[in-house]
Amino acid sequence: MVSIEAGILYVVATPIGNRGDMSPRAIETLKGVDRIAAEDTRRSTPLLRDFGIDTPLIPFHEHNEWRLGPELIEKIVSGESVALISDAGTPLVSDPGYHLTRAALEAGLRVVPIPGPSAxxxxxxxxxxxxxxxxxxxxxxxxxxxxxxxxxxxxxxxxxxxxxxxxxxxxxxxxxxxxxxxxxxxxxxxxxxxxxxxxxxxxxxxxxxxxxxxxxxxxxxxxxxxxEGAPAKSGELDEEVERIATILADELPVKQAAALTAKITGAKKNAVYQFLVASG
Known part of the structure; x- marks a missing residue:
């Protein structure tokens, strides 16, 4: 049983297609909050209806985020719980919501993720x-x-x-x-x-x-x-490989650090060894 707390912004993932991917926690959260801010109420209404969710919906999209955001923050500060959903998938991934979550955090509010589908x-x-x-x-x-x-x-x-x-x-x-x-x-x-x-x-x-x-x-x-990403240039190591190798070399002999880095990252051991020797 999900316990909905007052004064919280819930960021709720919804299916990207198959309704079977809607999580029980997402359903209970959307049923329990005071209101749902939806990117497109026309698209969200049929989904919510299928799961027996009749929580009040308000449209929240790129064209009204700046205007409506402060109003939503005020409601959350006053004790309401609000859920943010997008048309499909995890909100904020190429969808509106960044400014709302940022404003909530700056106001000292909790932002709680309800994870799920992500394209x-x-x-x-x-x-x-x-x-x-x-x-x-x-x-x-x-x-x-x-x-x-x-x-x-x-x-x-x-x-x-x-x-x-x-x-x-x-x-x-x-x-x-x-x-x-x-x-x-x-x-x-x-x-x-x-x-x-x-x-x-x-x-x-x-x-x-x-x-x-x-x-x-x-x-x-x-x-x-x-x-696929670009191939690493001959004789060059990825920045992340260099970072890992440097950290390990602070604690281990160079040969061991090179071998372990190669095992972790898939980089060539000799190239890692040469990098560590050259970097002192």
Whole structure:
């Protein structure tokens, strides 16, 4: 049984598609709070109705966040409990809410997460790419020139890259990724995750361009793209590898620190050893 406390902002994750992913804790929280701030009440109402949730809804989106945020903070300060939900998934991940949570914290209020579905994490979990370090990019700029510039800035990142993309831009975005990042890079296209027509397709970026271009159905729905990071340059170590190696070298002999760093990170032991010797 979830105990709802007064004067708290609850950040509640909801399904990204499959209603079976709604957690019992999320349901009880949404039933128990005084009001729910929803990104789009038209989309949230059917979901809440399915779970017998009749808590008052108020629209809270990017166009009214600045105006409505202070009002919500006042209500929470006065003792109300408020839940924040987005259209789907975990709030604040490419959705409104940052300013509200920041204001709540600055007012000395508790912000409590009710975790659950998240499209970027779902995509990462099935991509077969490294997940120890990843960069969530979200949506790329819609204009071709700005999109290419952003991809240029990401081209040398060695961490796995995670993108959202809209159906009407998916072909152009993939083409730009293949051109700027390299068509040979491994990538996974996740379309309509957890929904009836879910697609998870593994290929190179060039291969994904062909796959999407050949089938109009693969240009519909909501997309998560997970793209392999850039390869580490010969003779260079990732910054995180260097950080770990340096910490271990403070406590262990250089050879042991290099061996343990290599075991933890997958880096080449000789390269780590050479870095530690060179850095003194």
């Amino acid at each position: 970027p994490i779902a995509g990462l979990s099935v991509a077969g790419l490294p997940t120890d370090r990843f960069l969530f990019v979200g949506f790329l700029p819609p204009k071709p020139g700005q999109r290419s510039n952003e991809l240029e800035r990401l081209r040398e990142w060695t961490a796995t890259l995670v993108f959202f993309e809209a159906p009407h831009r998916i072909e152009a975005a993939l083409a730009d990724m293949a051109r700027v990042l390299g068509g040979e890079r491994r990538a996974t296209l996740c379309r309509e995750l957890t929904k009836t027509f879910e697609t998870v397709h593994h290929n190179s970026l060039a291969g994904l361009c062909d796959f999407v271009g050949a089938d109009p159905n693969q240009r519909r729905g909501e997309f998560v793209l997970v793209v």
